Amino acid sequence: MNNAQDLSIISLVLNASLLAQAVMALLLLLSLLSWTFIFRKWFAIRRARSQTESFERDFWSGGDLQALYQSAANSRHSIGALERIFESGMREFLKAKEKRLTDPGLLLDGARRAMRAAFQRELDVLESNLAFLASVGSVSPYIGLFGTVWGIMNAFTGLSNVQQATLASVAPGIAEALTATAIGLFAAIPAVVAYNRYSHDIDRLANRFETFVEEFSNILQRQSH
Numbered sequence: 001m002n003n004a005q006d007l008s009i010i011s012l013v014l015n016a017s018l019l020a021q022a023v024m025a026l027l028l029l030l031s032l033l034s035w036t037f038i039f040r041k042w043f044a045i046r047r048a049r050s051q052t053e054s055f056e057r058d059f060w061s062g063g064d065l066q067a068l069y070q071s072a073a074n075s076r077h078s079i080g081a082l083e084r085i086f087e088s089g090m091r092e093f094l095k096a097k098e099k100r101l102t103d104p105g106l107l108l109d110g111a112r113r114a115m116r117a118a119f120q121r122e123l124d125v126l127e128s129n130l131a132f133l134a135s136v137g138s139v140s141p142y143i144g145l146f147g148t149v150w151g152i153m154n155a156f157t158g159l160s161n162v163q164q165a166t167l168a169s170v171a172p173g174i175a176e177a178l179t180a181t182a183i184g185l186f187a188a189i190p191a192v193v194a195y196n197r198y199s200h201d202i203d204r205l206a207n208r209f210e211t212f213v214e215e216f217s218n219i220l221q222r223q224s225h
Contacts (some may be wrong), residue, residue, distance in 0.1 A: 017154055021182050023147030027140055031187035034136045035130040038194040043124060045201050051080025052208060059212075065090065065219075084211055086216060088116035093220050108223040111191035115213045122209065126202045130195060137192035144184020151177025191225060 059068065072079055072087035079087070093113035096107045155174050 010034060017176075019146045020151050020154075020176060020180055023143060023150075024183050025154070025178070025188050027143055027147075027183045030136050030161065030189060031183070031190075032053060034133055034187060034191040034194070038190060041129060041133075041198050045126065045198060045205070048081050048205060049201070051117070052082045052205065055080055055083045055086070056208075056212070059086070062225075069094070081126070082212060085115050085118045085213065088118035089090055089213070089220070093224075109219050110219050112213070113216050115216070119206075119209050119213060123206055124201070126205065130202075131199060133191045133195040133198075137188045137195055140183070140184045140188035142183040142184075144187075147180025148177045148186075151180060158172075178219060 020137060069087060069090040072083050073091070076084065078090060089111040091113040096110050152174060155177060
């Protein structure tokens with residue numbers, strides 16, 4: 001019963017060397033931060049997908065573009081990413097028309113550049129913190145491995161002070177060392193899964209944004225003529 005208590009996770013962490021404890025604390029901090037970003041990104045992507053679908057329904061329902069633009073312009077900070085892309089392109093197109101530009105190419109180029117710039121801004125927002133998840137997923141196992149190697153070195157170094165080396169004498173030290181690897185994997189696996197999933201979701205949203213930019217550009221081209 002005492003051995004079971006001695007080899008419990010909490011006991012192993014508390015009895016580990018200072019360096020191993022520092023490694024475990026760092027990994028737990030990385031895990032906490034990654035889970036925070038995982039949940040925040042999940043809500044952000046879910047909201048972006050919902051807002052995109054809502055705006056696409058409104059846009060392709062045949063409503064007045066001017067009315068859609070006014071609605072987007074009046075609530076620019078609360079609308080979705082796709083609607084902000086539309087608002088940027090429409091605003092630039094209307095500015096060019098106010099200047100009485102007669103060249104359809106100039107009218108369209110300004111709107112396309114504005115939409116491309118807005119598209120890149122929205123994509124940067126969606127991709128924020130993904131690099132952190134990728135870093136946690138790739139680095140955490142190695143940080144844990146460093147703690148494991150250090151712990152095993154200490155365990156075998158401690159054998160030099162023992163008259164008779166037995167499994168019971170070395171087991172606690174090795175168990176402490178392997179705890180660092182376990183915590184490293186605990187931090188890395190969710191981060192890698194979330195990074196891959198969110199990258200896929202963002203790519204799909206980006207494709208929808210690019211398709212909309214092309215289709216809306218065709219509509220503006222017809223209007224410019």
